[in-house]
Amino acid sequence: MDWSNVTAEDLIEALREVDWSSPPRPLSEFFSRFTVPRSYSKWNSRLKCNLYYYRTNYFIMIVLILGLGFLRRPLAIVAALLTALSIAFLNDSFAGTFNEKVTRTVRQFSPHLAAKMRPPHTPVIRGRPSAKRAIHICGQPRLVFVLIFSTVSFILWFVSCGLITVLWAFAVGLLVTLLHASLRTPNLKARLNTFREEFRSVWRNYSEL
Numbered sequence: 786m787d788w789s790n791v792t793a794e795d796l797i798e799a800l801r802e803v804d805w806s807s808p809p810r811p812l813s814e815f816f817s818r819f820t821v822p823r824s825y826s827k828w829n830s831r832l833k834c835n836l837y838y839y840r841t842n843y844f845i846m847i848v849l850i851l852g853l854g855f856l857r858r859p860l861a862i863v864a865a866l867l868t869a870l871s872i873a874f875l876n877d878s879f880a881g882t883f884n885e886k887v888t889r890t891v892r893q894f895s896p897h898l899a900a901k902m903r904p905p906h907t908p909v910i911r912g913r914p915s916a917k918r919a920i921h922i923c924g925q926p927r928l929v930f931v932l933i934f935s936t937v938s939f940i941l942w943f944v945s946c947g948l949i950t951v952l953w954a955f956a957v958g959l960l961v962t963l964l965h966a967s968l969r970t971p972n973l974k975a976r977l978n979t980f981r982e983e984f985r986s987v988w989r990n991y992s993e994l
Contacts (some may be wrong), residue, residue: 809841821969828967835966843900843966844869847958854954864941873935874927877920884922
């Protein structure tokens with residue numbers, strides 16, 4: 786796969802749809818080999834490849850950096866967790882898995898309430914859904930939970946007076962992520978994983994025909 790032809794919109798869309806439940810890459814692989822890219826095109830391709838392949842590692846690293854910045858501010862730690870959760874809800878796989886686990890837990894105590902938490906059915910015409918199925922959490926559109934968690938986290942940031950601190954911590958996390966993704970040489974596993982994900986995308990598009 787030629788990552789130089791992948792636009793930023795394509796990368797964001799892929800990160801939104803890909804499964805984030807996979808465990809992070811081992812630290813021995815994450816900090817294995819670093820080289821300086823020889824050209825802008827190689828840097829651009831390497832950056833996109835590493836952001837996609839090490840997405841879970843970068844997400845955990847940013848969360849840890851935010852957590853270290855708020856060891857003395859409990860409310861800020863809660864705000865950071867809510868912010869991370871609201872961002873994670875934007876991923877289709879995470880939102881679907883979260884909804885399934887919550888519904889399964891509620892079903893053990895109240896099957897009637899769990900039935901109300903089911904997402905609405907999408908009409909099926911000739912064996913295919915009439916429209917792309919929207920992601921729901923606890924029976925409500927995903928955007929509702931994203932807005933709720935984002936609003937609560939913003940209020941907690943304001944109350945804890947840690948907004949400036951979080952901006953600095955987030956900037957450091959993004960800078961470290963950018964440096965690692967720029968200098969980490971893509972290995973054979975990353976290339977094979979890219980080809981596998983590309984095949985899955987092509988096969989999914991073929992199955993929808």
